[in-house]
Amino acid sequence: MQRLLLASLVAAAAAAAPRRVAVTGAGGQTGQLAFRRMLARRDEFDPIGIVRNAQRRDELVEKGVPADNVRIADVTDADEILKALEGCEALLIGSSAKVATLEFDTGVIDPATGRPKLGFPKGQPYDVDWLGQRNQIDAAKTCGCAHVVICSSMGGTDPEHMLNGLGRDEGDPATKGNILQWKRKAEQYLIESGLTYTIIHPGGLVDKPGGCRELVVGVDDVMVEGEGTNTIPRDDVAETMVQSLRHEAFRNRSFDLRSKLEGGGEATSDFARLLAPLGGRNCDYALGKIPD
Numbered sequence: 001m002q003r004l005l006l007a008s009l010v011a012a013a014a015a016a017a018p019r020r021v022a023v024t025g026a027g028g029q030t031g032q033l034a035f036r037r038m039l040a041r042r043d044e045f046d047p048i049g050i051v052r053n054a055q056r057r058d059e060l061v062e063k064g065v066p067a068d069n070v071r072i073a074d075v076t077d078a079d080e081i082l083k084a085l086e087g088c089e090a091l092l093i094g095s096s097a098k099v100a101t102l103e104f105d106t107g108v109i110d111p112a113t114g115r116p117k118l119g120f121p122k123g124q125p126y127d128v129d130w131l132g133q134r135n136q137i138d139a140a141k142t143c144g145c146a147h148v149v150i151c152s153s154m155g156g157t158d159p160e161h162m163l164n165g166l167g168r169d170e171g172d173p174a175t176k177g178n179i180l181q182w183k184r185k186a187e188q189y190l191i192e193s194g195l196t197y198t199i200i201h202p203g204g205l206v207d208k209p210g211g212c213r214e215l216v217v218g219v220d221d222v223m224v225e226g227e228g229t230n231t232i233p234r235d236d237v238a239e240t241m242v243q244s245l246r247h248e249a250f251r252n253r254s255f256d257l258r259s260k261l262e263g264g265g266e267a268t269s270d271f272a273r274l275l276a277p278l279g280g281r282n283c284d285y286a287l288g289k290i291p292d
Contacts, residue, residue: 018046021245022088022145024075024095024136027056030151030205031094033238039065045242050075050084075132076123082139090147091140092241097128097179099166119167125182126175130291133186137193147251148190149198149244151237154230154256156184156201157221157288178291185290187254198244199254201283202237203230210235214265217275218256219283232259236268243271250275254283 021038025031026049038047049070051057057070073084075095085091097120120128133150140148155161161180168177190197203223210233216223224230236259244250249272268274 018042018044019090019245020046020048020088021090021092022048022050022071022085023092024050024073024081025151026070026094027051027060028094028096028098029207030234030237030241031092032060033210033235034092034094034151034241036065037238037242039069041242044246048084048088050081075136076127078135078138081132081135082142085136085139085143085145088140088143088145090245091136091145091149092245093133093136093148093150094241095128095132095136096151096183097123097125097167119169120179124167124176125179126172129179130182130185133183134189137186137190137195141193141195145195147196147198147245148193149241150187150190150200151241152183152187152199152201153180154201154203154221154224154258156180156187156283158224159289181289181291184285184288188285188290191254191285196251197254198241198250198252199283200237200240200244201254201256202232203256203258204232205234205237206231208233208235208262210239211269212262212267213259215240215268215274216258216260217278218258219254219278219281220287221256223256223258229261230258232257240271240274243274247272249273252282253278254285256283 023031023035026035035047035049038045047069050073052074057072060070061067071084073080075081099118100121101116101118155163164178164180166177187199215236253275255278
């Protein structure tokens with residue numbers, strides 16, 4: 001009887017313990033928002049923010065994040081990310097190659113267009129959005145993570161999307177640019193891994209307050225050419241990432257996400273029913289182009 005009682009108490013304690021969730025890209029924008037949202041729910045989550053270097057860690061700590069909740073790892077290093085995920089039950093992938101203005105001999109203006117030229121000076125999509133995400137998925141599987149959530153991007157069905165053109169004249173011709181294609185390859189890798197997944201394709205990210213707009217879901221980039229805005233506040237994307245861990249409806253789902261303009265509908269609060277309009281549909285990975 002005592003053994004049964006002890007086992008019941010241990011099981012109850014385990015069920016009540018906050019979930020340890022790793023968040024990569026926690027020093028960035030959307031990833032950091034998701035990380036902070038979980039820090040604010042310490043009764044439910046014990047988040048681990050993963051950043052790429054000590055400078056990023058120190059910046060978070062200076063802003064009040066407990067040092068014990070931050071780990072350093074380069075997602076392109078398989079051994080580092082494996083160590084960083086030790087003890088974690090779930091993973092939010094918020095890391096991505098960062099678009100920035102490139103420097104030229106003639107300055108930051110591209111002489112061909114007369115405009116600043118954008119690219120990926122701190123890491124190509126092939127390295128970060130494909131190899132880096134593959135490393136994270138492999139590490140999650142090894143560490144026994146029960147759920148992996150990816151923040152990706154809308155537009156992946158169109159090989160000629162303008163985002164794919166960024167960085168095409170940098171580095172190895174076989175791997176340069178094509179950020180949406182490399183993201184899509186990582187998404188397909190996650191789906192085929194056998195892990196429980198949630199893949200979110202947000203529209204254009206804007207730095208506006210979250211929780212003020214009605215969120216709209218779709219599949220296969222239909223909303224890219226649809227009516228209304230194709231944007232969404234980063235904060236709403238971060239909240240959707242966190243909510244994906246809380247509701248059964250998000251398990252093994254891949255979908256597009258945008259918001260109506262503020263005041264254009266009732267602000268979304270019932271995330272358990274957010275995906276109901278899709279009727280079980282997921283994004284079709286036979287569409288678009290996925291690199292070999």
